[in-house]
Amino acid sequence: MANTTTTATDVAEGTAEAVGHAADAAGHAAESAGMPQLDFSTFPNQIFWLLVTLVVLYFILAKIALPRLAGILADRQGRITSDLEMAQKLKDQAQEAEKAYQQALIDARSEAGKIVSAARAEIQADLDKATAKADAEIAARAAESAKRIDEIRAGAVASVSEVAKDTAEAIVAALGGKADAKSVAAAVAARMKG
Amino acid sequence: MEIAAAAALGKFIGAGLACIGMGGSAMGVGNVAGNFLAGALRNPSAAAGQTATLFIGIAFAEALGIFSFLVALLLMFAV
Amino acid sequence: MAAETEAQGLTFHPMDQFKVGPLFGDALSAFSITNVTLWMAIAVLCVIVLFVLGTAKRSVVPGRMQSIAELAYGFVYKMVEDVTGHDGVKYFPYIFTLFVFIAFSNFLGLLPGAFTTTSHVAVTAVMAVMVFLFVTILGFAKNGLHFLGLFWVSSAPLALRPILAVIELISYFVRPVSHSIRLAGNMMAGHAVIKVFAAFAPLVLFSAVGYAVTPLSILAIVAMYALEILVAFIQAYVFTILTCVYLRDALHPGH
Numbered sequence: 312m313a314n315t316t317t318t319a320t321d322v323a324e325g326t327a328e329a330v331g332h333a334a335d336a337a338g339h340a341a342e343s344a345g346m347p348q349l350d351f352s353t354f355p356n357q358i359f360w361l362l363v364t365l366v367v368l369y370f371i372l373a374k375i376a377l378p379r380l381a382g383i384l385a386d387r388q389g390r391i392t393s394d395l396e397m398a399q400k401l402k403d404q405a406q407e408a409e410k411a412y413q414q415a416l417i418d419a420r421s422e423a424g425k426i427v428s429a430a431r432a433e434i435q436a437d438l439d440k441a442t443a444k445a446d447a448e449i450a451a452r453a454a455e456s457a458k459r460i461d462e463i464r465a466g467a468v469a470s471v472s473e474v475a476k477d478t479a480e481a482i483v484a485a486l487g488g489k490a491d492a493k494s495v496a497a498a499v500a501a502r503m504k505g
Numbered sequence: 506m507e508i509a510a511a512a513a514l515g516k517f518i519g520a521g522l523a524c525i526g527m528g529g530s531a532m533g534v535g536n537v538a539g540n541f542l543a544g545a546l547r548n549p550s551a552a553a554g555q556t557a558t559l560f561i562g563i564a565f566a567e568a569l570g571i572f573s574f575l576v577a578l579l580l581m582f583a584v
Numbered sequence: 585m586a587a588e589t590e591a592q593g594l595t596f597h598p599m600d601q602f603k604v605g606p607l608f609g610d611a612l613s614a615f616s617i618t619n620v621t622l623w624m625a626i627a628v629l630c631v632i633v634l635f636v637l638g639t640a641k642r643s644v645v646p647g648r649m650q651s652i653a654e655l656a657y658g659f660v661y662k663m664v665e666d667v668t669g670h671d672g673v674k675y676f677p678y679i680f681t682l683f684v685f686i687a688f689s690n691f692l693g694l695l696p697g698a699f700t701t702t703s704h705v706a707v708t709a710v711m712a713v714m715v716f717l718f719v720t721i722l723g724f725a726k727n728g729l730h731f732l733g734l735f736w737v738s739s740a741p742l743a744l745r746p747i748l749a750v751i752e753l754i755s756y757f758v759r760p761v762s763h764s765i766r767l768a769g770n771m772m773a774g775h776a777v778i779k780v781f782a783a784f785a786p787l788v789l790f791s792a793v794g795y796a797v798t799p800l801s802i803l804a805i806v807a808m809y810a811l812e813i814l815v816a817f818i819q820a821y822v823f824t825i826l827t828c829v830y831l832r833d834a835l836h837p838g839h
Contacts, residue, residue, distance in 0.1 A: 345582030346599055348705045348772065353604035355614035357706040364624040365711075368631060368685055373677040376635035380657045383642050383650070390644055557667065557825055564822040568762045571769035578772070582599055 468503075475499045516580050523577040530570025537562040594787060598779040602703055602772065619699045620707075627688040627701070635684070656684070660824065667828035671835055678718075679831075682711060683824040690771060690816035694809070702819075703771035705764060712764035715827050723834035734837040763826055770819045774812040781805045 347353070479495045541559045545552035606616045635656075638649030646654055660683050664676045686702055693700025701707050723731040735752040737745060784801040788794030 346578060347602040347604060348703070348768065349579075349583050350604065352612065353618075353620075354706045356612060356616060356618055357604060357620050357701075357704055358710050359614045360618070360621045360624050361701070361707050361710055364628055365681060365685060367628055369677065369681045371628070371632060371636060372681050372684065376631075376639065376653070377657070377677055377680065379639050379642065380635070380653060383639060383644075383646075384654065384657070386642070387644055557663065560818065560822055561825060561829060564766060564826065565762075567770075568766045571766055571773065572762075574773050575765060575769055578599075578776075 472496075472499050472503060475503070516584055520577040520580040523573050523580060526573025526576070527570045530567055530573065533566030533569070534563050537566055594783055594790070596780065596783045598776040598783070601699070601775060601779060604704070620701055620704075623689070623692060623699045623701050627685060627692055630688050630692070631684055656687075663825055664828055667825060668832045668835060672828070672831055675831060679824055679827055682715075682827060683820055686711075686767065686823050687817065687820035690820055691813075693771065693775065694812055694816060700771050700775060703768055703775060705768045708764035708768040709760070711823075712760040712767075715763065715830060716760040719827075719830045719834045722831075723837060726835060727837055731834070731837050734833055759830065763823065767819050767823050770815055774808065774815055778805055778808045778812065781808065 476492075476495050476499050479499060480492070483489075483495065537559065541552075541555070541562075545555075604612075604618055604620055606612050606618050607622060608617060612618065634649055635653050638647075638653050641647070641650070643650065657680070660680050661673075661676060664672055664679055668675070689700065689702040692698055693703065723734070727733075735749045735756065737748045737752065740748050781801045781804045785798055785805070786794075787801075788798040
């Protein structure tokens with residue numbers, strides 16, 4: 312565009328300018344087309360190189376890049392799936408181990424309970440035996456004591472009736488009577504009973 | 506000369522008029538996007554699956570604006 | 585172009601960045617090395633670096649490059665599978681090639697000074713026509729004459745069907761046009777707009793108005809650039825997903 316920078320001041324000049332522009336545009340179109348997109352002389356060149364580019368791109372992508380990418384993605388998917396499976400397996404194992412542990416715990420607890428109750432029974436038996444022995448001893452001692460008390464009491468009763476008979480005979484004698492031993496004994500016995 | 510001047514005048518006026526078409530396409534694109542947004546806000550879970558349709562709709566509406574732009578360019582540079 | 589005279593000294597050549605020219609010599613034949621060749625070769629190199637060298641280690645825990653490669657693979661694979669169904673997966677390499685080429689061309693085109701191969705209708709039209717022919721031939725090969733059921737809307741009232749068939753037929757043949765123009769137009773538009781803003785940027789050198797205009801235009805370039813990064817990806821996505829949609833129509837013309 313070799314046009315000047317004249318400013319259009321009046322209509323005539325403006326018109327001349329516009330005409331100049333139109334001529335310019337035509338000249339421009341002649342040398343490289345006003346719109347490069349519509350310059351048909353460049354079309355064969357563009358189309359040729361486009362086709363070359365597309366074919367090259369297609370082969371690069373379809374033969375190298377896309378199978379590789381598909382492989383990578385499939386690999387990753389497989390890796391993820393196998394990792395998840397592994398994790399699931401490990402989780403199952405852990406759960407099994409926990410179950411076994413719980414079982415062991417329950418077993419141990421019941422065993423302990425058994426041992427405790429056996430010990431308790433043993434102790435109870437010992438205790439019972441000791442109690443029984445002590446009871447028997449106490450009973451024997453009590454019986455012995457009772458016997459001795461009885462003996463003492465019988466002795467006392469005998470001495471009391473003796474003393475009473477003697478006293479009664481002495482009293483009767485003092486009173487000047489003749490004490491019949493038999494009747495005195497009977498009277499004392501009668502009084503003692505009452 | 507007079508005819509050439511008139512032709513140049515008409516060319517520029519025509520190019521300007523052709524640009525009105527872009528406004529129509531702008532309304533079209535706005536309509537598509539706005540209605541999509543309205544629908545997407547009502548049912549956000551279905552919106553993700555329809556973005557492709559949104560872009561196709563926008564592309565169709567926009568193509569006409571591009572055509573009018575092309576007409577303007579043709580008038581300016583190629584006629 | 586008219587603005588050239590209004591703003592003193594500013595030159596507006598928004599379309600010059602799309603010029604195709606031979607890198608060596610002047611002659612332009614179909615096989616001469618041009619900037620198209622250069623930038624397509626750079627795209628191929630980037631693809632090799634990302635998808636071949638990046639995945640060379642085949643590590644189970646991916647590095648950065650391998651992550652991106654896997655992400656792209658998974659993204660397109662899921663798209664193909666979702667849209668075309670399970671029997672469309674065997675066309676995945678073709679679709680992936682298209683996606684990768686368009687995405688890399690779009691992104692490389694955003695480098696300052698780069699040439700955007702996908703901004704040319706010649707390039708996108710070839711791809712769109714390839715898709716169109718592939719899909720049409722595949723449709724007839726798979727379904728025979730049932731493929732024509734695509735145009736015969738059996739859910740519509742009988743009287744409407746011929747009219748709908750004509751509309752469907754027209755829209756079917758417009759497909760490659762819109763498919764290619766959409767991509768090229770988007771790329772061209774964004775880059776041209778950035779170029780126009782860029783042409784305003786040196787205004788500060790010529791006029792006092794430039795103190796306001798220059799920062800604004802630089803800001804606008806930044807904003808447009810961000811939008812263009814988004815558009816570069818979205819257009820690659822849209823081209824690919826529309827290819828998938830057309831492929832689905834060819835595989836299952838019933839719906």
